[in-house]
Amino acid sequence: MRETELLIPAGSLDVLKTAVVYGADAVYIGGEVFGLRAKAHNFSKEEMKEGIAFAHERGVKVYVTANILAHNDDLPGVEAYFEELKEVGPDALIISDPGIFAIAKRVLPQMELHVSTQANNTNYGTYLFWHQLGAKRVVSARELSLEEIKEIRAHIPEDMEIESFIHGAMCISYSGRCLLSNFFTGRDANQGACTHPCRWKYSIVEETRPGEYMPVYENERGTYIFNSRDLCMIEHIPELIDAGVDSFKIEGRMKTALYVATVARTYRKAIDDYKKDPALYEQNMEWYKEEIGKCTYREFTTGFYFGKPGADAQIYDSNTYVKNYTYLGTVEESEGCRFRIEQKNKFSVGETIEIMKPDGRNVQALVKSICDEEGNAQESAPHPKQILWVELDAPADVHDILRKKAEQ
DSSP states (O other): OOOOEEEOSSOOOOOOOHHHHHOOOEEEBSSSSSSOOOOOOOOOOOHHHHHHHHHTTTTOOEEEEEEEOOOGGHHHHHHHHHHHHHHHOEEEEEEOHHHHHHHHHHOOSSEEEOOOOOGGOOOOHHHHHHHTTOOSEEEEEEEEOOHHHHHHHHHHTTTOEEEEEEEOOOOGGGGGOOOHHHHHHHHOOGGOOOGGGSOOOOOOTTTTTTTTTEEEOTTTTTTOTBBBEEEEEEGGGHHHHHHOOOEEOOOTTOHHHHHHHHHHHHHHHHHHHHHOHHHHHHHTTTHHHHHTSSSSSOEOOOTTEEEEEGGGGGGGGOOBBOEEEEEEOOEEETTEEEEEEOOOOOTTTTTTEEEEEOOOOOEHHHHHEEEEETEESBBBBBSEEEEEEEESSSOOOOOOEEEEEEOO
16 A cells, blocks of 8 residues: 655644644645745745754655746746755745746756646646656646546556645636636736635626626525535545545645644544554544534535536535634643633633644633733633633643634
């Protein structure tokens, strides 16, 4: 059986550390330039160094995205950026543009190169093309079925790796090649600045009746005609492994630490359980499904893996996430039963919350007191990003995540 890598996204240094602690084999991040998530916090050079050191100390790899579709003006900057990355030392670059790929080969000849899904990798001929140019890994287009991936695996060298998205938001456009954001707002999705017009609600205006909005109905359910469900393959780990997928990729460099921890921990356990004993994987399926629903998500689909998705892969009546749990903060320091966090959402003294631990345990805890940095007691924590010391009636460790059930 081939090795199976769990590849987790991180949009900031704190989230990278969360991904590593909660079970990632590898983490992918973006620098401040040339990645496809311009709105993410992204990483400065110093943060990259710190994040890579933290990951490498724990046997986890870090990949850096440089997957924009470059224009002429981008190329000199790409070369300078890759020179900087020599000092930073990531394990691989993720690239979609052939021009950028050529620069990477010249400037970083020893660097492992991965070809992004943005390059529309839909057949084994494309995989062989990139392999001949020196790519170690190619990310499959999201439009491929498991049968197609299996056929690719049969036609490419044994040492070439297939990476495939297995969880997260789906783009409505072919391999993410979307023009809606650029057309509506001037912010180019292929330059990393997508405004997600696929999630907007649409109406029709007839040109002789300006200001008169008529709803768009695909059927009686609503008007979110581009709004895809989220991908979730937690129930299909065996099929993904059988198809020859080497790296299980999670979408979400814009996501919170709670999302990253929840998805990483759940897929880590599912993969490990299956490798240990397929019967154990089946036995724990309800736990995986329950846990994966504790982070924000849209309703789930299996995407293209079992054939082309039909109308049921869209969400017509809403563009909002399902939110079952609220992220309160991550434990940064502990003193006895007091824990330092940067507070993310409101909670109060007397509430019962949950301590989410990397090993899979969820521990109920009563909030006994809340103090600010100066030691002043407060009854609640209403202001995001406030540094707090929280006293709980249960033990917690650094990197544990505090969360509570969302009010429905």
